[in-house]
Amino acid sequence: MNEIILSVIAAISGGGVAGLLSVIQRRKLIQGQTKKLNAEAESIQIKSLTEALEALREDYNRLASEGEKLKNEIDKLKREQTKLRRAIERIKDCTDADNCPVAKELKN
Numbered sequence: 001m002n003e004i005i006l007s008v009i010a011a012i013s014g015g016g017v018a019g020l021l022s023v024i025q026r027r028k029l030i031q032g033q034t035k036k037l038n039a040e041a042e043s044i045q046i047k048s049l050t051e052a053l054e055a056l057r058e059d060y061n062r063l064a065s066e067g068e069k070l071k072n073e074i075d076k077l078k079r080e081q082t083k084l085r086r087a088i089e090r091i092k093d094c095t096d097a098d099n100c101p102v103a104k105e106l107k108n
Contacts, residue, residue, distance in 0.1 A: 091103045 091100060
């Protein structure tokens, strides 16, 4: 009878060890899968951020180019304004100022 009890106890404890080993293996497997998923998620985040950064760089370069064009246009307009102002200032010294259509238009 003692042999039967010892056999039952041995079977139970053997099953317990096997169950414990199974739990440990599953835990390691789950941890490995978790690390893999975390690495994949991080890779996806990095890829998304890289794409967003590249899009921002393209927008910045486009806006910088447009800004440079606008700056050149503003400089051109300033030069033309300066020429016009000088021409208008010279009208008063012109001998034909009384008959000048530009001077008449400016007076109106």
